[in-house]
Amino acid sequence: MTIILRHHPFSRAANVVWMLEEVGVPYELRYVDFAAGEHKADEHRGLNAMGKLPVLIDDDAVISESAAIGVYLADRYSSGDLAPALDDPARGPYLRWCFYGPSVVEPCCMAHASKWEYRAASAGFGTYESLLDTLERGIGDGPWLLGDRFTMADVVLGGTVRFMLQFKMLEARPRFTEYAERLSARPAAVAAAAVNARVIQERGLGA
């Protein structure tokens, strides 16, 4: 069975295309028309009750949540390479960075951009300053989150960093922008950008 990605190029599904290109497995895109509300229709809600993209279907496995999709793909198709093996000590920091995107970076950047008032000690994502400093320290001298070793954590968290920088929701510290440039230069990221651009053109979604 070919992997199916329910996709729209202006959604987090665009980053899942990059995940698939890194893993190197065959896949098909199923366009979900946001403008027509297809993501809120019964067919899609049956796969993800949130009515959101992305959703990945791999035979009997149906996975939503971008970070979960990345972890799934790396474990299933790139164990020991894009995903450290279960008994590899690198698996700890790997998982930490995979979860750091959705649990800290996304809500914290949103809270900062929207000027939410909250108690940082109670909110799991803490303060914006601590996020910036933690991320900067995590990237360090790079080139990747695990040093010389590129993993799916770079696609999961790196995709979020690229998005937040693009929409100016993350302070453009040099370590962040240089990391984003390294990520964008990866052949799989270039291939994914071409796939997403093709869909934009085919569907007449360009400006």
Ligand SMILES: N[C@@H](CCC(=O)N[C@@H](CS)C(=O)NCC(=O)O)C(=O)O
């Ligand atoms: N936590 C989810 C977020 C999914 C999400 O918010 N998707 C957006 C597009 S990037 C969406 O489908 N929005 C349409 C809507 O909520 O109506 C993930 O990481 O996959």
